[in-house]
Structures are given as structure tokens and as C-alpha cells.
Amino acid sequence: MSWPLVSLKDCCTVVGGATPKRNVPDFWSTEDVPWVTPKDVSNLETPELPDAPEYISRAGYESCATYMLPQGTVLLTSRAPIGNVAIAGRSMCTNQGFKSLVPGEDVDSIYLYYCIRHLAPNLEALGNGATFKEVSKKVVENFKIPLPPLEEQKRIAAVLDKADALRRKRQQAIQLTDTLLKSVFLDMFGDPVTNPKGWEVCKLEDVAEIRSGITKGRKTKDKELVETPYMRVANVQDGFLNLDNIATIPATKSEVLKYLLKTEDILLTEGGDPDKLGRGAVWNDDIPDCIHQNHIFCVRLKEEAGFKAEYVRAVIGSPYGKRYFLRAAKQTTGIASINKSQLRNFPLLVTPIDIQMRFQEVIQKHKEDLDCQQGHLRKLDSLFASLSQRAFRGELTAKDEAA
Amino acid sequence: MITGDLKNKVDQLWNAFWSGGVSNPLSVIEQITYLLFAKRIDDIHTNRENRANLLGEPIDKPIFLDGQAHLRWSRFKDADPEEKFRVFKDEVFPFIKQLNGAAGSSYTRFMADAVFIIPTPALLDKVVNMIDAIPMQDRDTKGDLYEYMLSKIATAGQNGQFRTPRHIIKLMVELTAPTPKDIIADPACGTCGFLVAAAEYLEHHHASVLVDQEENYHFHHSMFHGSDFDSSMLRIGAMNMTLHGIENPVIEGRDSLSEDHATNRNAYTLILANPPFKGSLDADAVAKDVLQVAKTKKTELLFISLFLKQLKPGGRCAAIVPDGVLFGSSKAHKDIRKELVEGQKLEAIISMPSGVFKPYAGVSTAILMFTRTDSGGTDDVFFYDMAADGFSLDDKREAVDANDIPDIITQYQAHRAGKGDFTDRTAKAFTVPKAAIAEQGYDLSINRYKEVEYEEITYDPPHIILDQLEALEAEIQQDLKELRGML
Numbered sequence: 029m030s031w032p033l034v035s036l037k038d039c040c041t042v043v044g045g046a047t048p049k050r051n052v053p054d055f056w057s058t059e060d061v062p063w064v065t066p067k068d069v070s071n072l073e074t075p076e077l078p079d080a081p082e083y084i085s086r087a088g089y090e091s092c093a094t095y096m097l098p099q100g101t102v103l104l105t106s107r108a109p110i111g112n113v114a115i116a117g118r119s120m121c122t123n124q125g126f127k128s129l130v131p132g133e134d135v136d137s138i139y140l141y142y143c144i145r146h147l148a149p150n151l152e153a154l155g156n157g158a159t160f161k162e163v164s165k166k167v168v169e170n171f172k173i174p175l176p177p178l179e180e181q182k183r184i185a186a187v188l189d190k191a192d193a194l195r196r197k198r199q200q201a202i203q204l205t206d207t208l209l210k211s212v213f214l215d216m217f218g219d220p221v222t223n224p225k226g227w228e229v230c231k232l233e234d235v236a237e238i239r240s241g242i243t244k245g246r247k248t249k250d251k252e253l254v255e256t257p258y259m260r261v262a263n264v265q266d267g268f269l270n271l272d273n274i275a276t277i278p279a280t281k282s283e284v285l286k287y288l289l290k291t292e293d294i295l296l297t298e299g300g301d302p303d304k305l306g307r308g309a310v311w312n313d314d315i316p317d318c319i320h321q322n323h324i325f326c327v328r329l330k331e332e333a334g335f336k337a338e339y340v341r342a343v344i345g346s347p348y349g350k351r352y353f354l355r356a357a358k359q360t361t362g363i364a365s366i367n368k369s370q371l372r373n374f375p376l377l378v379t380p381i382d383i384q385m386r387f388q389e390v391i392q393k394h395k396e397d398l399d400c401q402q403g404h405l406r407k408l409d410s411l412f413a414s415l416s417q418r419a420f421r422g423e424l425t426a427k428d429e430a431a
Numbered sequence: 432m433i434t435g436d437l438k439n440k441v442d443q444l445w446n447a448f449w450s451g452g453v454s455n456p457l458s459v460i461e462q463i464t465y466l467l468f469a470k471r472i473d474d475i476h477t478n479r480e481n482r483a484n485l486l487g488e489p490i491d492k493p494i495f496l497d498g499q500a501h502l503r504w505s506r507f508k509d510a511d512p513e514e515k516f517r518v519f520k521d522e523v524f525p526f527i528k529q530l531n532g533a534a535g536s537s538y539t540r541f542m543a544d545a546v547f548i549i550p551t552p553a554l555l556d557k558v559v560n561m562i563d564a565i566p567m568q569d570r571d572t573k574g575d576l577y578e579y580m581l582s583k584i585a586t587a588g589q590n591g592q593f594r595t596p597r598h599i600i601k602l603m604v605e606l607t608a609p610t611p612k613d614i615i616a617d618p619a620c621g622t623c624g625f626l627v628a629a630a631e632y633l634e635h636h637h638a639s640v641l642v643d644q645e646e647n648y649h650f651h652h653s654m655f656h657g658s659d660f661d662s663s664m665l666r667i668g669a670m671n672m673t674l675h676g677i678e679n680p681v682i683e684g685r686d687s688l689s690e691d692h693a694t695n696r697n698a699y700t701l702i703l704a705n706p707p708f709k710g711s712l713d714a715d716a717v718a719k720d721v722l723q724v725a726k727t728k729k730t731e732l733l734f735i736s737l738f739l740k741q742l743k744p745g746g747r748c749a750a751i752v753p754d755g756v757l758f759g760s761s762k763a764h765k766d767i768r769k770e771l772v773e774g775q776k777l778e779a780i781i782s783m784p785s786g787v788f789k790p791y792a793g794v795s796t797a798i799l800m801f802t803r804t805d806s807g808g809t810d811d812v813f814f815y816d817m818a819a820d821g822f823s824l825d826d827k828r829e830a831v832d833a834n835d836i837p838d839i840i841t842q843y844q845a846h847r848a849g850k851g852d853f854t855d856r857t858a859k860a861f862t863v864p865k866a867a868i869a870e871q872g873y874d875l876s877i878n879r880y881k882e883v884e885y886e887e888i889t890y891d892p893p894h895i896i897l898d899q900l901e902a903l904e905a906e907i908q909q910d911l912k913e914l915r916g917m918l
Contacts, residue, residue: 183917190914194907201903204896211890221885347888355878424918 030422031174040102040129040140042169043095045122048088055088062120063094066105069114073196075141075189077103078117094121100137102129104144107162110155111148115141127168134178138185142192143173146416174420184419191412198405205401209394213342216383220348227379233372235333236294236340240368241320242279242287253278258287259311259320261304264295266345268395269309279319287319287326292337294327295320296344299365305353306344306366310337325371335376336384338391343377437565441579444561451554456583457663462549463580464670466562469523473504502526508559515559516552545666594621595705595751598821598836599787600628603703603749603798605840606779611637611646613654616699618687618706618737620657623668625703627675630655655680656699658687686716688733693718696740705751706734708794724770727763731756735767735799739775742803747778754782754795757875768873772809772865776802779813779846781839782877786824797877811862813846813853814877815839835859856882 036042045064048055062080069077089096097103098119105112106127115137122128129144131137144151151171155161176184218224232238242258255276263270279287289295289311296308311318320326329335343349356370418424448459476494483490495503507518524547549555565576609615609629617625633640633650640650655677659665665684672680685692707730714728724736731752738748756764757780771777778800785795802808819833842860845851853862863880871879890896 187914187917190910190917194910194914197903197907197910201900201907204900204903207890208893208896208900210888211893211896214890215893219887222887351883351885354883355881 031176031420033172034175035169036129036171036173037169039132039135039173039175041132042165043097043101043128043130044093044106044165045124045126045128046092046094047123048084048092048094052088052091055085055091058085059083060086061089061096062118063089064103064120064122064126066108066112066123066125069103069105069112070109072114075113075115075138075192076117077114077120080120084121089121094123096121097128097130100131102131102137102140102144104128104168106164106168107155107157108160110152110161110163111144113141113144113148127163127165129168135175136178136181136185138189139181140173142185142188142416143420146420147171147173174422176422184424187424188412188415188419191408191415195405195408195412198401198408202398202401202405205394205398209391212390213346213387216387217339217343217377217379220343220346220377221351223377227377229375230378231372232327232340232374232376235330235335235376237328237330238368238371239287239326239328241322241324241326242277242283243322244277248278248280248283253280254284256284257315257318259289259295259318259324261297261300261321261323264297264307264309264324266307267309267341269295269311269314271314274315274318277319277321284317284319289313289318289320289326290328292329294329294337294341294344296325296327296371298323298325298367299353302354302364303350305364306346306349308341308345310341325368327371334381336381336388338388339379339384340376342387342391344374349374437576438579440561440565441576444558444565445583447554447557447561451557452550453548453554458548460580460583460667461545461663462547463558463562464667465524465527465545465547466558468527468670468673469519470504470562472527476503477505499526504563508563512552512556516549516555519555520547544662595624596787596820596822597624597628599751599783599798600624600703601632602836602839603751604628604632606781606798606800606843607701607703607747607749608636609633609701611640611643611650613701614656614699614743615654615701615703616656616658616741617702617704618658618741619704619734620659620668620682621661621664621705623655623657623671623680623682625705626655626657626677626680627671629701629703630672630675630677651678651680653681655682656695657682658685658692660684660686686713688712688718688721688730688737689716690718691716693720696720697743699741700743700746702738702742702746702748702750704734704738704748706731708753725763725766727761729763732763732767735771739770739803744803744805747800747802749798749800751783751796752799754797754876756799757797757877758879765873768875771799771801772812772868772873773807774805776804776808776810777812777868777875778802779815779843780875780877781815781817783817784820784824786822786828787820789824789828790826799875809865809868811846811853811864812868812875813843813860813862814880815842815860816877816881818859856880857884 050056061084063082063084064077064080065082068081096119097116099116101116103114103116103122104127105125107125116128129140131140151163151168152161154167154171155163175181217227256279257274258277258279259269260275262273291311291313293311294308295311296306297304299305327340329337329340352374353366353370354364356366356373415424444463445459448454448462453459453462472494479490479493500506501518502523507515507523510518528545549558604625609632611633613629615626615629617623620626630650637646640646655672657665657668657672657680659668662684665682669680669682672682712728712730712733717733718737718740720740721733721736724739725732727733735750735752735756738750742748756767758764779798781798781800783796783798785793787796788794815835817835817839819831819835821830821832821834821836822828823831838859842851842853846853846860846862853860855861856863861880867880868875891899
């Protein structure tokens, strides 16, 4: 069974907002009234917005056409972008970027929240405007949502809330797992900047071969070219390789031999934005016969040197490494990049090989764990999508009854 | 800053020209400048008249002689458009062209090929009325007005021409502190911003330049030297100087780098400049002695060599250079830096944020300061990491509170006076001894010496994080069960 479709104006009150004049200091001088703008609801972790980051004064509130919205109102952005939602955790008012929904008696806030979130693409399609799209109050008022009885709404809201919370918890766990790795590193080796364990320092070039990669658009005399997969900056992320999109380049046989990647090679980007300095990952022979581009350095550790790739990568990618590169990097117009000689001179902390090996094991486990968790997150995402779809189609009940 | 009402007036002026058929921004500025000048000389004349009346003496240095009264702005501005057009075109304009003393004066030289191109009486009438309504008494307003008008030249940035922001110019003038004895030059003067600012500084700090006869003569005739190879710019620059009350500056049209003009060596005691960073260069024509310092085609390097040649021994220089000059790894780059550190006396590097030249360019630059000694003498080099210049660092360049400039001046003066402690390299201002610079291969970029205060990031120990993870994992399992129950 499907739920009756009801226009928002028939089940809610649609309320806009406004901004007090910015150039009147009085309107902004005191913090009387919580006041929300679309960016405040753009990346919320929870459905509820507990408080507004910005406040306006009572005089400011009186001066413009913004209205106090009761707690439980579904704040709905009507532009930049259309369709972001949050539930007001307290009474607050908004700027003109909202067409907020004050739920009527027979509408549940949380149900309304998930419902609008689910239908946001449809609402967005109704937007008009040249530079950026906006939906008018009228459009929002006439927008139809499926509206089951209140009890059913609450049930659906509880289910979706649970599924949504699950996703968030999984994301938290993934973040925590990342933190764990950093914590393990510090625990094993100490902070390289302060070097509390007093490790000696050697130059990277003393323990590794460093080379740059193949240049795109170079001239080759050799006629016989082979399309060869190669690693670009986009592939080399912080601590892992993103292999979703592999580009190929025609290369001669000798070039392929020259730039061929081997297991345990460390790939490093040459920089770009300052925060990309030292970004790199360890090659694990993920793709056979793969080479690398000239914007990627390949660091190959000498076998006898007594270093493990993951450890070296972690040091280079740590705040310690970034700090070194930031000082050595040539910075013009905000672009920071490193060259081979700076990389050669990288001061590497000499730590015992057995700790490094333990670290390498931890990394291995960590990667597996992360893969597993990310797979789980994707499943939870589809679970949530599936539940939403069924809930608003009215199938969640039907399935329940059949079961 | 030009804002609000005044800005609107200037914009309207611009629109009037535009709709009147004069669309090249440079021409518009030139035409406006002529008119501003016509108005200005009338004001000066009136002042002198008033003073003469007060003292009961004949007018000192009258601009308008008997029978020329109809050329005065205050007279012709109220005439009907046709008459105004005729008077301005046929009489006032030729009059302006030969004003300001002898034929050799810089001003008239560039005016010789000036052209009056306002096409119709109606447009002239409109423009005259608009200009009359703009308050031009205040010298600063005029400067800013100029700056605002100049900002409309859309071609800025070509051939490496970047208009230097006024506040940066002022900073450089403050740091070099010109004296009444200085001979000041800008070999890439453009609109003469540096020279004007130096003149203003002297008037403010050394009022004697206006009173002392000898100093005053030097001030008006031999103190300021500017050259540029863009004749339109020169005209505007010469006008700018004249509008700022400098009677006869030495403004010359020439390509400073070329062998043809290799005569002005050992000539100046202070060079203030923002030389072109790139742009075309006739490599064969570059003066031989300039190439001695470093063989290169890069104008930014050539200009530094040139400054060294043009300065008298003991002369000082403050120039804006792109960051590349400070760390570039070519031989020429290294040679120049080594020469500055070992052969001359490098004084200071003030690293500026990359937004300073916006919206023209996002290039990151620094102020390079040195003294020509020919015998070394570099000691502790002063570095400053300027993070804010009082304007937002985006294309809008709105005024903001954050501003390091006053601090730069204070700190540099303290450093010069041997006061204060500049050993903390995490501070904005610090000094680096010459030996440390030599050790870094004469790399002068501030990043090489600046130390970032390290904020240690602390994480919970691994076992605590593991506990948290396990708890979270258990919660997830529990939630999954509950969810199943709900369905």
C-alpha cells in the first residue's frame, strides 16, 4: 500500500527568513536570537542542529522579515544548495536561504526530516535561477510528500534514525581506526619532531634509490610503443592507493623497464597544495607492469639498508615530514612542490628493524580492517537507501505484514 | 581608499568617456589627467593671487599672464559647450603643453606628443562638470583617485607591468627613510608611485626640503629620477609628479636595461623600484656591464644587476622581487644572490603574501633591501614574514584589520638601531647571520630559515583507542539487532 500524497502547505507551515542589514552594528552587537544560514546545515553529523553558530540582536530580529521557528521545525535550504535539512534543536530563526517547515499536528518532525532528505533531488529539480537555483515558497508549499498516519510516521522515523545512526557509528569507527594507526606509530617510534627516543638520523638517499617517472607528451623516437598503465597523482593518496581509475600511456620498452614499479616501492607525490606534500603510499604490485608519472617519485629502499617501506612512508607522510618539506619546498603562488634533491636529503630516523617489521604488520592488519569497515559502511549506506525507499513508498509495512 | 560617492563619480566619468567614444582606458586616463591638470593650475594660481592680495605685492610666479585669464578653469568651465570645446582644444591645451618652464623640462617633453582626443563639445562639457564636482584639494584624495583610475587599466600585467599598491610603496619608503640629500631613482617608474611617495615622505619628515633654498632646488630639480619605456606611462607619471608639486623631476623615456642607456652608472643614492618580473626583452641590446653580474635573460635579475651598477657606493635599494629570485636554482639566480650577500651588503628580505598584487596577479613576492658597498659587509639579515597587509588577500582586496605593515617598520627600525632580540625564528621578524645564509647556498627564501612552532599532536594510547573501537563495534552489533527487531 502507498501513502496518500499531501502538499506541504496542507500539513506544515512554510516559513522563510531574512538577514538584518550587515552594516548596522546594532543588529549584530548582542547575541539575542540564534540565526542560521545554509552553510550551517550543510555538513551536519546528526539530524538535529542543537544551536545556531551565529546570533543576531533583538533589534536585528525586529528589523527584518525573519521569524522565530519553534523547536522541531525542519530547516530546509531553498538555495545554495536546495534540499539540505536539519531539525531545529531549539527555537531559532534563519536567513533568506531557507523555506523551513513547521510541522502541523499530525506530522512527526523526524519523519518529515527523513522524508525531505529522501525527496531532496525531486525538490531540487524544481529549482529556478540563472546563477544558482532556488525554490520559491510556492514551489515548496505545493511539493507533495507521502504522509502515513502519525503512529506509522513515528515507526518509520525510528527505523530510519537507527539505520542512519549505524552509518554514523561506522564512520566514527573508521576515523578511530585511522587515529589508532597514528597512535601506534607514536607509541612505537615517538614523535619524530621531538625525537624522544633519540634515534639517529640518516639521509634518505643513503638508504634508497630515488627516481622520477615518465613524462607525458615527451617525444619518443622509438616506434614500438606499448600502452602501459601508470600511476598519477590522483592514484597516490595519503597512505593508500586509489586504483579506481588507471590511466595508460604509450611507452617504449626501455621506458617501461626503467620506470617499472616493484613491490615495496614507495610512491610519493611531488606536492601541489602545501597539504599534499609528502603524500604517498606503498606499492604492493597491485597492477602488473605498472609505471609512474614524473609528478610521482619512486623511492626504492636498498635491501641491505634495514628499512621497511611502510615505516619510511609513515615518517615521510607524518607532520614531521610535512614540516621538512614545507621548509624545503619552493612556494610560489601558493603551490608548494618538492624536488629530487630535497627528497634525497630527507632526514630519516634510523629505528630498529624489528619495530619497523611490527609496524608493517600493524599496517597490513589496519588495511584489511579498514577495507572491511569500508565495505560495511557501503552496505549500511545501501541498507539506509533501501529502507528509505521502501518506507516512503509504503512498502516497509507491507513487507512487515508479509513476514 | 576611494569609496562610495567618489568612486561613483569616477565611474560615471569613465562611463561618460566610454559612451562618448573614447574607450581605451589609457587614453581616458590621459584625457582626464589633462583636465585635472588644467583645474589644478588654476587652483595654484588662485592661491598665489590670494597671497599676493594679502601682502599687497605683485603675484609671485604667476601661471596665467595678462590676457590669459580666459584659459583658467574657473572661467572656461562655465562657458557653453561649443565655446568651451573651442577654448580648451585651441588654447588651453596648447597652453598646458608648453607650461612648466623651459622646453627641456620633463613635463613638457612628454606633453609634446600628447593629443587631445575628446571628440565632441558635449562630452567635454560633461567631463568638465564631473571633474569640477570631484574634490581635488586633498593631495591624498588625488593620489587615491589616481590609483583608482589607474586600476581601471585592464592591460595591467602585460609586459610584467604590475601596479604597485600604494601601501607597499609607502612601506618601502618608510623602510629606506629618504633624506633631503638623497638622489632617488626608479628605473622602471611606470606612474612614478615610488617617487611620489618618497617626495611625500620628505615633505612630511624633512620639511626643510620645502624651506631650505638649496634643498628645495634639489628637491624640485635633481632629486627624483624616473625612467620607463612606455611613453603613455611616462606622461601619466610625469603628470603625477607635477600634480604632486614636484616642479621638474628627471623623468625620461628609455629602456633602462639597454646598452644605449648605459651612461647613468654610479648615479643614485637610493633606488626604489618594482621592476618587471618577466615580459619581453631584447637580449642582444642588454647593457654589457649589467650582464657581468649574472648572465641571464630574466628581467627581474637583470634589474637587480642594473641597480647595483646605477647606485653610488653606499647607495641603498629596496625593490620588489618575485619569490623566484630568492630561491631560483639557475646559475644566474645563484650568482646574483651570492653577489648581494658576499659582494654587497644585504639588509633585509620582507616576504609578502601572494595576494598583494591581486587582482592583477597572484604572484608571491618579497621586498629585497640591500646597500651597495662593493666590499661585502652583510651581517645579520633581517627577515620578516608578512602575513597581512591590511587588505583581504583575494581579488576584492577589501580593507581588513589584520596588518603587519606598522610592525614591520617598528621591527626594522629596532633592528637597525641594534635594539631588540631577533633570534627567535618562530617570530614574524628575525635575523639570520650571513654564515647561515652561505650554508644554505645563498637561498634567501624565508621558508628556509623560518621555524614553525610545533604543536605536538597527542593521541590516546593505542589500547584506549582499541577499547573505544570495541565499544563502538559492540554498539553497532546491538543496533543492528535492534533494527532487525523493528522491521
